[in-house]
Amino acid sequence: MKRLVAIAVTLAILLAGCQQAEVGEGKIKVVTMSPRDMVEQLKLGGIDAFVAWEPFVSEAVVNGNGKIIATSADIWPNHPCCVVATTEKDDRELVTAIVWAHVKATRFINNPDNREKVIEYAMEFTGKSREVVDEAMKRIKFIEYPDEEEFVKYFENLKRGGYLKKSVKELGYESEDDFFQDFLYKDVYDYVNSKLAENESWVPEKVNKTVRVGYLTADLHQLAFYVAMKEGYYSQVGLLVEAKEFANGVMEMEGFKNGEIEVGYLGGAPATLKRVNDDVRISIIAGANSEGSAIVAKDASSIEELAGKKVAIPGFGTVQDFLLRMVAEKAGLEITT
Amino acid sequence: MRLKGAILLIFLWYLVSAITELPHPHEVAETFFILLFNSEPVLGKTLVQHAAASLLRVLTASLLAFSIAIPLGIVSALNRTLAEVVTPMVEALRPIPPLAWIPLAYVIFAPLPNTVQVSQIFIVFVGAFFPCFVSVFDYSRNVPEELLEMARVFKAPERLILRDVVLPHSLQGVLSGIRIGLGVGWMSIIAAEMIATSGEGLGYFILVMYEVGGRTAEIVAGMAMIGVIGYLMNTLLLKAERLVMPWR
Structure with missing residues (x-):
């Protein structure tokens, strides 16, 4: 009987977390999905906006399902993207x-x-x-080669956001400069x-x-x-x-x-x-x-209007994730999941 | 004996950790207890919150599945014509794994708002429905023929036969049906959460941890949470069975 009570209490605690709050005011709810799905979900109303790369941005724009409210060039000029x-x-x-x-x-x-x-x-x-x-x-x-300074900035963002689990020392490098010399191999x-x-x-x-x-x-x-x-x-x-x-x-x-x-x-x-x-x-x-990325919204026409809305990104720790965080911070909005 | 089993499991775990990248049990235990009530930085939610989200989906979908499967199982067992219609359908659909329904679910539910959530609930529904139906149907069908005949000889009204003869006999089937159905539903939701974005949930948590990388301990902690909840659900329902049917 005692055991039964213990189990019931545990379950009650678990269920207590169930009250799913609606997206709070001054907050942007972030979900992840592949850019292909974003275009579809924006059309269907499953999301209110997305941050993705081309050609998905243009696809939503040309199909009339969304409009660009900020391009990545505005938010973070020369930000790194695809590499070899x-x-x-x-x-x-x-x-x-x-x-x-x-x-x-x-x-x-x-x-x-x-x-x-x-x-x-x-x-x-x-x-x-x-x-x-x-x-x-x-x-x-x-x-032909990414802007190294912007790459380092991206790395700093990752570090600050708690995305990196290892330090460069653990990877066997003396310093971050050493790491970048090996990682960004420009020779x-x-x-x-x-x-x-x-x-x-x-x-x-x-x-x-x-x-x-x-x-x-x-x-x-x-x-x-x-x-x-x-x-x-x-x-x-x-x-x-x-x-x-x-x-x-x-x-x-x-x-x-x-x-x-x-x-x-x-x-x-x-x-x-x-x-x-x-x-x-x-x-x-x-x-x-x-x-070559942008924030595309269905109805909103500014970042401020994304408050209380659901926005899709391709993944946590991606450049698109940071693009959204950067504009949200500027607009005084918080990001929740 | 149980303790011995646990010790052996932990020992084997250390052994595997020593030769692979699997994190050691104590690392996982630490991560698990920290994340239980502290939010994990990437998603900003605790393991309990993720578990609650998954559990809520499973309970909703299973409740739906059981409320159809149980009456349908009992009625089909009593009515031969209905059984002849229903059983072939069930037998044809039952072998299809719930996950195989995912793409179809997306297509079917695309016009609805919250396609992903609806699809996930549908997938758990599929997972929970069939085992429950089969269990209820089998137990209800095996009501001893003599009892039924006797009741009919005494001209008992159908309602009474159902209440006093059939239901007590199918109770075992209902309870195991719920237990097995919930178990399968629980497995289905985790997988469904991994395929599409859901914002929260244990499957989603594990997937995001994998995508961001370097978080094997978090992944295993999430898996442990799945195991703990699955175990709790099963134990709780077994206790409930004993409570409801003390004669067993």
């Missing part, structure tokens, strides 16, 4: 070939003469309409960049290797990867690319860990989180884009 990472940083030949192909592809995308072709590639890669792609391309900055990019500055048509030596490259489904930020394949940049340096598609960056980092891929295009957020928290030993050898 590898576990094989010490294979200099391979890294040079990969970086070269990436830089060539990025320059191809950024060359206004290729606009028509780029839009076509973007449509093929994402499976979205011309209208959506056109709109999306306006907000993405395709880059090869600098080399490729200088070679190309000397001679625009420089091509590194052929490596004649098969390389497995991970990328995310229909992520327009990673267009350079698709262009590099289509324009034959990989074959020019003797790389046979085996492309592996992942649903999100977390899964792709798992792919790195399990040795399924050697190179990957993915978000800087999962790359950093899993690099530190789970010690997945990757280095960032190039950047794919910066900016």
